Amino acid sequence: MRKLLTIVVADDHAIVREGLKLLLSTMDHVSVVAEAADGETLTTIVRASSPDLVILDLGMPGVAGVQFISELRTVAPRMKILVLTANIEPRTVRAVIAAGASGYLTKTGDPAELNAALDAMLRNEIYLSQSVRFAIDDPRSHEPPPLTGAALSPIPLTRREMQILSLAAQGLTARETADRLGISPLTARKHRENLMRKLSLHNTAEIAAYALRIGLPIG
């Protein structure tokens, strides 16, 4: 029998809070103990009720972006912070996680991810929405993140494979891709085959769907 998880919902949009509460009410071992519509209220509540977890909208008044997360962590170091926001900027994602949040959900993402996020966070893992997961996987962003052993890269693609994935998703043929990158069409084709095998994709449509799902920029 799992311990009851106490949650505070913080979002300035009442409709979002209501939706979250209803979503959470369908889950077991979870209880929404309070809600807040601004940063000051949230801080007060956290101080008073020491919840296990807060679901935090970064867009609300009195929440000066990422810095607020650090402040929250000084107030309640062991409390988990799940950020829920419309922002999908890789830089923001990295900053949020670096500041100490344990999860990052996008408002455009599948609500079913909420469940997965809570589960992962309870296992002391970091959870990212599908749509922003590439932000951490991207090799260019590899400032060794101070993550607590959170293995969140299901299938790593190489830089080249990422490029080919993006171009293929835009409908470029192997020949066109090769021209664009200045390599042989046969090589482009090989990269494409490799990434397809890695990701268990079987045709161009699935490539495009995958690329869009992980939020890759598509022309």
Add this chain to the structure above:
Amino acid sequence: MRKLLTIVVADDHAIVREGLKLLLSTMDHVSVVAEAADGETLTTIVRASSPDLVILDLGMPGVAGVQFISELRTVAPRMKILVLTANIEPRTVRAVIAAGASGYLTKTGDPAELNAALDAMLRNEIYLSQSVRFAIDDPRSHEPPPLTGAALSPIPLTRREMQILSLAAQGLTARETADRLGISPLTARKHRENLMRKLSLHNTAEIAAYALRIGLPIG
């Protein structure tokens, strides 16, 4: 016994859609028949399913502000439009109502207002959130503006073409599509070619991207 009210929920934030659906599911005589995450999808759905009411977020992609409301009204003149937005500018409120919306809810407002809004709108009244009610002196004095000429042409696909679009986007070949639909592979191919010409698509990747963009059910 009141007639069942069919509703389409349109918001690019999945979490908000989910919250709205859950809220609406607690009400009687109300059924959410579809949802949309962008304007184009919404237009297609409205055309296809003629809902009684749409709950519309003005901030979503493909919804060019107030003008989109006018366009929606040319598509479905008798459909009620309830705008749900974070915007509390009096000017916006007035513009939205002038464009033909029957209700204006703010996201920061009390979710209980949703019920009141639906009731009022079904009585052919205009409903405004408490927080923006000051913006308009006498909401009841509203006369819907005359419908202007069409000025809206998202390329219409036939029912069959829609089906083929969806299946092709999932990576099915012409043969597989044909098997699924019980028609000749050559016919499936022809439908696919026709829809591609209509939509100016040139390969499977673009088909998949398009289908996902308009929110067609994939996978």
Add this chain to the structure above:
DNA sequence: GTTGATATACGGCAGGTGCCGTATTTCGTC
């Protein structure tokens, strides 16, 4: 300095795609 991952490159083969035709049937509308 050997190992492993990455990137490069080539080729065969079956099957699928995209574009070009044409043609018949069905069905709702005027």
Add this chain to the structure above:
DNA sequence: GACGAAATACGGCACCTGCCGTATATCAAC
């Protein structure tokens, strides 16, 4: 009942794809 839109069906052809090999150069890591 005439008409147009939609759905059905067939075929050729160049090209591309997806899957199967193989092979070499580079470079970081151990």
